[in-house]
Amino acid sequence: MARKLYELVGVEPDRPFSPYCWRTRMALAHKQLPVDSVPWRFTDTEALAFSGQGKVPVLVDGAKTVFDSWTIAGYLEDTYSDKPSLFDGLTGKAMAAFFGNWVDSVVHGALARIILLDIYEHIGDKDKAYFRKSREERFGTTLEAVVADPEAKLAAFRQALHPVRMTVRQQPFLGGSGPRYADYILFGAFQWARAISPRHLLAADDPIAAWRARLLDLHGGLAGKAKGFPV
Amino acid sequence: MARKLYELVGVEPDRPFSPYCWRTRMALAHKQLPVDSVPWRFTDTEALAFSGQGKVPVLVDGAKTVFDSWTIAGYLEDTYSDKPSLFDGLTGKAMAAFFGNWVDSVVHGALARIILLDIYEHIGDKDKAYFRKSREERFGTTLEAVVADPEAKLAAFRQALHPVRMTVRQQPFLGGSGPRYADYILFGAFQWARAISPRHLLAADDPIAAWRARLLDLHGGLAGKAKGFPV
CATH class of the missing domain: 1.20.1050.10 (Glutathione S-transferase Yfyf (Class Pi); Chain A, domain 2)
Known part of the structure; x- marks a missing residue:
């Protein structure tokens, strides 16, 4: 799938726990956009180098890379304006x-x-x-x-x-x-x-x-x- | 003028100090609605009897009486929907x-x-x-x-x-x-x-x-x- 979300996990890769990643996960679901989760851990610094910074969430949406949950929310709202609104204006x-x-x-x-x-x-x-x-x-x-x-x-x-x-x-x-x-x-x-x-x-x-x-x-x-x- | 706002004052009638009355004053100005101020003091219980309760702000807008600053804000937004919006949706x-x-x-x-x-x-x-x-x-x-x-x-x-x-x-x-x-x-x-x-x-x-x-x-x-x- 073209859409990937880098999310913070611990020992278990299927236990995402970052509050900011959860904001993005819920926002993607609100926008009815399927996404693949990419588990990421605190010390996986190299894995995010492509984004130019070191924190999750990072959303890769086709050719576009967006980081910071607030920035991602604004990106989703503007890019998928035909889908249910996150902010309503x-x-x-x-x-x-x-x-x-x-x-x-x-x-x-x-x-x-x-x-x-x-x-x-x-x-x-x-x-x-x-x-x-x-x-x-x-x-x-x-x-x-x-x-x-x-x-x-x-x-x-x-x-x-x-x-x-x-x-x-x-x-x-x-x-x-x-x-x-x-x-x-x-x-x-x-x-x-x-x-x-x-x-x-x-x-x-x-x-x-x-x-x-x-x-x-x-x-x-x-x-x-x-x-x-x-x- | 047909529009009156009962506002809390102290000894001086021109020193309104209620935070809730100020919300309403600013909301009326936002809606570009002129209003006459009626000074009211904590123990003027009889003066508000017409509104069916005992607290300010009370707005008298023509034949309509509205109390409680939040209710007044909703009333102004709905009644004067052609004027600048207080809530934007x-x-x-x-x-x-x-x-x-x-x-x-x-x-x-x-x-x-x-x-x-x-x-x-x-x-x-x-x-x-x-x-x-x-x-x-x-x-x-x-x-x-x-x-x-x-x-x-x-x-x-x-x-x-x-x-x-x-x-x-x-x-x-x-x-x-x-x-x-x-x-x-x-x-x-x-x-x-x-x-x-x-x-x-x-x-x-x-x-x-x-x-x-x-x-x-x-x-x-x-x-x-x-x-x-x-x-």
């Missing part, structure tokens, strides 16, 4: 930019403090050395210290999601009556956790859990069928 | 709903911890008694304790705004190339503070300060000309 895209910045900084930050060591348990030895060094530099402490006091970390994560909770009480998706790219932005975080962590992030009666269930079912159950822990 | 509106929930819970919460006592200083004696009692119940402590340690409160407010900072580095408005209702949602918080507090909420080189300056200038300088402290 320029204001929708501008608002999704804010939403992505909020998820990247607030939600990912809170979630990393819960699952960082679970990621470590799912990657190979060479990747483990890279992961420990780079993440301990980023957080300024050991992986073990980052995830200490898990009850407090879980409470902080749930509290950070409060504006989402208020919203999905009012409407089924962040994008309104149907899913849009903003839904995939947040859902990527939950797929990140689900792939590698046994922790239950949401109370069963949390309205966000119902929203997550809707996302797991979308596009033929694409996300729900992926390898992961029960949520 | 259903996804834009759905995303603005999330944004409003985020501002209401995170931004207003952080800002109240800076300016609560400044509000108190600008209202009359009867309102003061109501305000102290209702806010001390809500926060579970005295007004003075809520605003204690102002340096830490200011740092927390600036940190909470980080996703906005990231966004207005990328685009001039939250709505993209031009202002949309989401901009007015956040701007309402800054007008709330500016009306009654001498505190400087943003560093001069904060990209959010440049965004705020753009909002102060909009619609003939409507917000910038309103009574308030230098920002």
